[in-house]
Amino acid sequence: RSVLTGLKGQQKKLTAAVASGERARAQAEYDLLASRLDKAAKRGIVHKNLANRRKSRGAKAAAGVVQRAKPKPDRQDQLT
Numbered sequence: 001r002s003v004l005t006g007l008k009g010q011q012k013k014l015t016a017a018v019a020s021g022e023r024a025r026a027q028a029e030y031d032l033l034a035s036r037l038d039k040a041a042k043r044g045i046v047h048k049n050l051a052n053r054r055k056s057r058g059a060k061a062a063a064g065v066v067q068r069a070k071p072k073p074d075r076q077d078q079l080t
């Protein structure tokens with residue numbers, strides 16, 4: 001149970017880092033999450049597919065921080 005609780009907490013830390021827009025922090029939190037998921041899957045605490053799915057979603061979220069840092073200009077701004 002403590003491993004599962006730790007995984008949930010790490011996922012929340014990653015989500016908070018992505019929301020804050022800090023790319024380096026988000027990447028560090030993702031690396032830690034991926035490591036913990038791999039260890040949990042290796043020990044049989046979570047299924048390997050669950051670990052891979054969460055790692056994939058976490059990587060996608062961490063990569064999205066870069067895109068959010070540069071917002072697209074509004075069309076209205078271009079017209080005026």
